[in-house]
Amino acid sequence: MPLIIIGVGIKYSVDEDFFKNWDSTTAYVLGFIFADGNVCISNRGKYLVVSSVDREIIFKIKNWLKSEHKICSKKPNWPNGKTKFVLRIGNRFIYDSLMLRGLYPNKSLTIDFPIVPKRYLKDFIRGYFDGDGCVYVEKSKGQGERFIVKRLTIVFTSGSKLFLIGLLEALRSNLVIRQSKIYKSNRSFQIRFSTSDSIALFKYLYGNLESEIFLRRKFDIFSYYFRLRFTRVDNYIGDILRCFCKVPYPSG
Missing domain, CATH: 3.10.28.10 (Homing endonucleases)
Known part of the structure; x- marks a missing residue:
């Protein structure tokens, strides 16, 4: 219809x-x-x-x-x-x-995490991340005024604590992450992930995609981080970046 x-x-x-x-x-x-x-x-x-x-x-x-x-x-x-x-x-x-x-x-304030088939869970979470998530690269000045990359951080935000509890449980059931705390901000709740957890999330959310079902702007922030911290790029991450980066990503 x-x-x-x-x-x-x-x-x-x-x-x-x-x-x-x-x-x-x-x-x-x-x-x-x-x-x-x-x-x-x-x-x-x-x-x-x-x-x-x-x-x-x-x-x-x-x-x-x-x-x-x-x-x-x-x-x-x-x-x-x-x-x-x-x-x-x-x-x-x-x-x-x-x-x-x-x-x-x-x-906004009461929504629960829905029932999603495991096969499509990462797609649902990636969609939510592109809406109410953020990723940023934190840098600081080192010797000689050069910038040093300190960390990569992913943040999920919701007005509903119940939703984030379900999100955290869903992530724990599919990958190893250390984060376990939900923070209360002025108007919402947040989960903040460390660099190692954020890298694990990147691999989970963007691995084995057959097409560009994501927001390019946020993916490019991950790409920027991995170009600055190339030692963090393993074969799996390299395959993701070469598949979706607009600028050809080096191999090897």
Whole structure:
């Protein structure tokens, strides 16, 4: 059922069955929606809304959903803020499918980690990371004003502590990580991973991908770190980087 109606006489096409079956793309998009999306009901219908300051990922999601809906840009309300790109899809079948996957309106503070098939768990987590995660390289000045790379850090953020508890349990069941603490910040909860844990996460999230189902900007931060700390690159990491880096990555 590819046809939907918004308002009176306005018809847009979208893949209404997108969330009914699991695959890598579906799991990734679902993870991103758990981070930077929401479902809502108005007097005009049921909606999925996905937003990001990264234009690239919103257009990817629109294409994956085979959506003809327009992407709107929303200007920031404060100086130095970033423009946000918003995809709003009115469709009761998509809404109902997402509800079955564990989403609901006003989810931010209470959402639980959903049931995801193990085969697609890393895709879901990578989608969530691209929405509400961050990665950064910390540097400091050494002798002769040269910068020394100190650490690579991955952070997952959520308004729901329950969600992060489930995320941490899911990660522990699939790889060896040392992090075990969830931190409370002013408006949310966070999990922060050390360099060794962040490298293990990189290998888990990006290994054995058949296509570029990720946000390029965040992947490039990992690539930047490994170029600075080449001794951290093993054969597995090297294969990932050579597969997806825009600039050819050295081998050997």
